[in-house]
Amino acid sequence: MLCAAAAAQARENAVCPAPDAKAAEPYRWYPRLDLARIPFHSAAGAWGPRAAIVAPEPPVTTRSVRVTSAAQLAAEARRPGTLITVAAQFIGPVTILDDVRDVDIVVPPGHRVAQLTVGRYAPPSRTERVRIRGTTPGAHSGGVVGVIRFASTLQVSDVIVDGLDLNGDDGRGGHYLWQFARGAQRVAIVNNRGHSATAGSLDQRGGSDIVIAGNLLLTGGRSREEAAVPEGWGIRAGGRIVIYGNRIEGPRYHRVRLHPQEGVSPLYAWVADNVFVDRHEARILWVQNTPGHTARYNGVWASCNQVYAHSTCITPSFEAAHADYARLTSNRFFGSITEALQRGQQAAHGAGHDYLSGNTFSAWQSPPPWPAPGDPANVALPAGDAGPRSAAPSSMPPCPPPG
Numbered sequence: 001m002l003c004a005a006a007a008a009q010a011r012e013n014a015v016c017p018a019p020d021a022k023a024a025e026p027y028r029w030y031p032r033l034d035l036a037r038i039p040f041h042s043a044a045g046a047w048g049p050r051a052a053i054v055a056p057e058p059p060v061t062t063r064s065v066r067v068t069s070a071a072q073l074a075a076e077a078r079r080p081g082t083l084i085t086v087a088a089q090f091i092g093p094v095t096i097l098d099d100v101r102d103v104d105i106v107v108p109p110g111h112r113v114a115q116l117t118v119g120r121y122a123p124p125s126r127t128e129r130v131r132i133r134g135t136t137p138g139a140h141s142g143g144v145v146g147v148i149r150f151a152s153t154l155q156v157s158d159v160i161v162d163g164l165d166l167n168g169d170d171g172r173g174g175h176y177l178w179q180f181a182r183g184a185q186r187v188a189i190v191n192n193r194g195h196s197a198t199a200g201s202l203d204q205r206g207g208s209d210i211v212i213a214g215n216l217l218l219t220g221g222r223s224r225e226e227a228a229v230p231e232g233w234g235i236r237a238g239g240r241i242v243i244y245g246n247r248i249e250g251p252r253y254h255r256v257r258l259h260p261q262e263g264v265s266p267l268y269a270w271v272a273d274n275v276f277v278d279r280h281e282a283r284i285l286w287v288q289n290t291p292g293h294t295a296r297y298n299g300v301w302a303s304c305n306q307v308y309a310h311s312t313c314i315t316p317s318f319e320a321a322h323a324d325y326a327r328l329t330s331n332r333f334f335g336s337i338t339e340a341l342q343r344g345q346q347a348a349h350g351a352g353h354d355y356l357s358g359n360t361f362s363a364w365q366s367p368p369p370w371p372a373p374g375d376p377a378n379v380a381l382p383a384g385d386a387g388p389r390s391a392a393p394s395s396m397p398p399c400p401p402p403g
């Protein structure tokens with residue numbers, strides 16, 4: 001046990017691996033992710049007890065069908081063990097008001113599903129072993145899907161969203177790319193390209209073994225006034241989570257907002273090898289309670305990220321205030337996040353927080369081009385009138401980008 005803990009500590013202190021380094025323990029749904037790099041996956045330590053990341057199980061299917069309408073897709077998805085291929089170029093909003101088990105939904109390139117709601121709020125339902133994907137598992141190979149909502153309230157487990165273009169179509173001009181109504185267990189969101197008019201995702205109710213890896217996400221595609229909501233964050237979550245190898249860009253709120261929630265123990269987050277871009281507000285990583293909650297993350301790591309952050313009107317942020325143990329180290333910062341800022345935040349957040357080791361700080365420079373499959377802005381935002389929403393848009397003008 002001591003040897004395992006020492007090895008985990010050594011991995012935590014190691015420099016960032018080479019881009020072509022072979023994974024010692026590949027994650028099943030995104031093999032470039034090396035689970036052996038994650039301290040809490042391998043051993044207990046100063047952060048708390050060990051909590052190994054478990055990958056979702058795929059659906060077990062025994063029949064295959066092709067569907068051409070929303071009603072047909074919903075009906076077939078109610079039959080466990082079904083592989084469903086979207087055969088129409090466009091299918092309108094789909095709502096599956098039932099338990100959903102062992103269902104594999106394939107959206108081929110050139111096809112589109114407007115919205116997809118899996119499960120129901122009431123009466124309570126379960127969603128288990130559901131995959132929504134392109135034609136080739138493990139690769140960006142699918143068509144377009146609007147907002148994906150997982151609405152079951154009894155249980156959501158073993159969910160995979162793989163290789164799609166996402167545009168957040170909600171029938172009102174677009175909103176979240178994906179949303180979980182309750183905490184989920186064993187989720188993989190991998191290889192997707194997403195373009196959102198507002199925010200990227202919403203899952204602040206907790207959950208465990210959540211892996212978001214290899215995605216290209218562009219949020220805040222419409223202004224606050226156009227979208228009729230202020231939100232524009234990238235990923236918003238609250239459970240035990242891994243965020244790895246993504247590029248996440250947006251003009252307002254944070255690229256990653258983590259809100260510790262009661263009910264998940266131990267509570268860890270590992271954020272590594274991402275490219276974060278915020279040309280306006282420089283708000284990148286924020287670990288903070290929501291009103292009415294007092295939970296804290298046991299441990300948060302953010303390492304080996306490239307951070308392009310510029311702001312002249314909002315204080316930049318790359319911090320984990322509500323974590324007992326935080327290592328925000330070995331990152332490369334370009335722009336408004338400075339050594340002085342991080343030193344001050346480290347002192348303010350107390351013992352157990354390291355926001356300096358191995359980090360480098362440079363002046364703003366343009367981020368690299370989007371990698372394949374390319375700029376998410378090429379995924380068209382949905383048409384539609386946003387209309388009045390629950391929150392009035394902010395009248396605050398956008399912060400100016402770099403000159």
